[in-house]
Amino acid sequence: MDENHLSSRIKRYAQVTSTLSGLAARLAGEKYLNIKIDSVTHADQLRESLGQLKGPLMKVAQILAMVPDMLPDEYAQELSELQSNAPSMGAFFVRRRMTSELGPQWHDHFSTFDENAAAAASLGQVHQATLAKGGQKVACKLQYPDMQSIVQADLEQLKWLLAAYERFNSALATSNMYDEIVERLHEELDYTRELKHIRLYQQILKSYSFMKVPNVYPDLSTKRLLTMEWLEGVKLNDCPHHDAQWRDKVASHMFNGWYMPFYHYGVLHADPHMGNYTFTPEGNINLLDYGCIRVFPASFVAGVIDLYRAFQNNDMDLAHHAYTQWGFQNLTKEVMETLNLWAKFLYAPLLEDRVRPIQEGHSGLFGKEVADSVHTKLKTLGGIMPPREFVFMDRAAVGIGSVLMRFQVEKNWHQIFESLIEGFDVQKLDARQSEALTAVSI
Numbered sequence: 499m500d501e502n503h504l505s506s507r508i509k510r511y512a513q514v515t516s517t518l519s520g521l522a523a524r525l526a527g528e529k530y531l532n533i534k535i536d537s538v539t540h541a542d543q544l545r546e547s548l549g550q551l552k553g554p555l556m557k558v559a560q561i562l563a564m565v566p567d568m569l570p571d572e573y574a575q576e577l578s579e580l581q582s583n584a585p586s587m588g589a590f591f592v593r594r595r596m597t598s599e600l601g602p603q604w605h606d607h608f609s610t611f612d613e614n615a616a617a618a619a620s621l622g623q624v625h626q627a628t629l630a631k632g633g634q635k636v637a638c639k640l641q642y643p644d645m646q647s648i649v650q651a652d653l654e655q656l657k658w659l660l661a662a663y664e665r666f667n668s669a670l671a672t673s674n675m676y677d678e679i680v681e682r683l684h685e686e687l688d689y690t691r692e693l694k695h696i697r698l699y700q701q702i703l704k705s706y707s708f709m710k711v712p713n714v715y716p717d718l719s720t721k722r723l724l725t726m727e728w729l730e731g732v733k734l735n736d737c738p739h740h741d742a743q744w745r746d747k748v749a750s751h752m753f754n755g756w757y758m759p760f761y762h763y764g765v766l767h768a769d770p771h772m773g774n775y776t777f778t779p780e781g782n783i784n785l786l787d788y789g790c791i792r793v794f795p796a797s798f799v800a801g802v803i804d805l806y807r808a809f810q811n812n813d814m815d816l817a818h819h820a821y822t823q824w825g826f827q828n829l830t831k832e833v834m835e836t837l838n839l840w841a842k843f844l845y846a847p848l849l850e851d852r853v854r855p856i857q858e859g860h861s862g863l864f865g866k867e868v869a870d871s872v873h874t875k876l877k878t879l880g881g882i883m884p885p886r887e888f889v890f891m892d893r894a895a896v897g898i899g900s901v902l903m904r905f906q907v908e909k910n911w912h913q914i915f916e917s918l919i920e921g922f923d924v925q926k927l928d929a930r931q932s933e934a935l936t937a938v939s940i
Contacts, residue, residue: 586615586623587642595640599723606630607718611638619773621645621686621789626728629715634727636715637786641689641722649683669876671883678886682768686789689724695788696726697938699767702759709755710784729784731776734904742907747781749905753914755783756898761918764799764931768792768890770897792890793935796928797823802891803919809838809845825885833882836875843868844895847911856902856911865896 592613596604605611608627615623622641629636642648656679660672685691693714703709710729718725740748759765767774769790776784801823808817814834821829821837829837842849843865847856857865876882884892 586618589613591643592625592640595643595722596638599640599720600718609633617773619787622722627725636718636725637712637728638718639689639724639726641687645687645722649687653680653683667877668881669873670881674883674886675889678889682790682792682890688721689719690721691940692724692788693719693726694938694940695791698765698791698934698940699759699785699788701934701937702763702765703755706755706758708751708782710778710782712784712786729776729786731778731782731784733776734772734901744781745905746907746909748777748783749902749907749909750914751781751783752898752901752905753911754918755785756894757915757918760794761799761803761922762927762930763934764794764796764927765934766792766794766891766894768894770894770901772901790890792887792894793931793940794887794891796924796931798825798887798891799927800922800924803922805841806845806848806915806919809842809849824888826882826888830879833876833879836872836879837882839875840865840868840872844899848915849912851910851912853908853910855906855908856899865899 592615596611600607607630609630611627612625614625616626616637617624622639622645625638625640627636627638628634653676657676660676664670664672693716696711696714700711703711710731712727712729714727715725756767756770759767767785767788767790769787774785774787776786778784801820804816804823805820808814808820817838818829818834821834826837846858847854
C-alpha cells in the first residue's frame with residue numbers, strides 16, 4: 499500500500515506551489531499593476547502544467563472554474579478540458595504497479611497487456627488487455643504512485659486557494675465546498691469502492707439498454723487496480739459527423755441515463771466530464787468512470803422536485819421549503835430571490851413545455867453569464883454558504899448542460915423530465931436506495 503510519505507508531500511507542495519504561484523503572480527500583475535498578459539496562452543500553459551502534475555488538483559481546477567471571479571474566462575475554458583488530456587506514465591511504472599497489486603506472475607492472468615496507456619486522467623491511467631482465461635478484452639485502471647500523499651498536499655493547496663478567495667470575495671463561504679471535495683476525493687482513491695459503484699449502476703440501469711455499464715473482475719482488482727470490461731466506443735469529439743436523428747437520440751439517452759438514478763434512487767454520477775464516457779454508432783453510451791458517485795438523502799431529491807413545482811406554481815413558500823431541505827440556512831427574501839435566478843436558469847428547459855435547446859440566449863460556458871450575475875448580487879447581500887450536497891449536484895447540472903449543448907439539439911425537455919419524476923414518492927425512493935446500496939455493500 500502507498501503510504502502518506504512526508505517527503506512526497508513536500509515535493510508535491512513545491513510542484514503545486516510553483517504552478518499556482520505563477521498563476522497568482524500573473525493575475526495580480528494584471529489586476530493591480532496593469533501588466534497585460536496573454537491570458538489565452540498562459541491558460542494553455544497552466545493546463546499543461548497541471549496535466550503534468552496529475553492528481554486531484556486537476557479535478558479541483560474544473561470545480562473552481564465554475565466559481566465566478568475565481569478564474570478568468572480563458573482559464574475556466576482551458577481547465578474544463580483538463581482531465582481527459584493528462585499525459586500518461588511509462589512502462590516501468592506499469593510493470594511495478596501491476597506486480598505490487600497482482601504479484602510477480604501478474605502477466606499469467608493476461609494473454610495480452612498493452613503497457614502503453616489507452617487513456618490517462620487525474621488519479622490513474624487505463625490499459626487495454628486480454629484475459630488469458632476466457633479471452634475477454636478488459637480495461638485495467640491503475641492508480642498513480644503516492645496518490646495518498648498527493649491528495650493530502652493538493653487539499654492543503656485547495657484550502658489556501660479557497661481562503662484567498664474568501665479574503666477578496668464575500669459571495670460564497672467555502673468551508674462546505676472544501677469538506678465535500680475532501681470526502682469525494684478520498685472515496686475516489688479506493689478502487690474497491692468504485693467497483694461497488696459499478697455494480698450499483700449495473701443494478702440501477704439494468705432496464706436502460708442504451709447505457710452500457712462494464713462488467714467487473716473482483717479477483718483482478720484491488721484498492722489501486724480496477725479491472726473491468728473493455729467497452730468499444732469513441733469520444734464525442736472523435737465521432738464522425740452524425741445526423742440530427744443520431745444526436746437527438748443520444749441527447750435523450752444522456753439526459754435519462756444521468757438523471758434517472760438520481761430521481762429514482764438518489765444516486766448521481768457527479769463527474770459528467772467528456773472523458774468519462776464514449777459513444778457507439780448505434781447511439782448507445784458507454785459509462786466508463788465511477789469514482790465520483792454521490793448518494794443523496796431522499797429529502798434532498800424531494801427538495802429538487804419541490805423547487806421545480808414551486809416555480810411552476812409561483813409558490814415561494816414551497817421554494818423556501820425546498821432550499822431548506824437542501825441545507826441552506828437563514829435565507830432572507832433577497833437572498834432567496836437571488837438564488838432563484840440561478841435555479842430558474844437551470845430549471846428553464848424543464849419548465850417550458852415546448853421544443854427548445856438546453857440553453858437559450860447565453861454564450862460561452864454553460865450558465866456562466868447567469869452565474870456571474872448571481873455572484874455579484876450575493877456579494878452585495880453578504881454572501882451565503884452552499885450546503886455540501888449542493889456542490890456536486892450543481893457541478894453535475896452544469897456539466898450535463900454543457901454536454902447537451904454540444905449535441906445542438908432541440909427537444910421538449912419538460913416532457914422528458916415529467917416522465918422521469920412521474921409518481922415520485924420520497925418513501926419509495928428511500929426504500930429503493932436502501933435496497934440497492936445494501937445489495938452492493940455501500
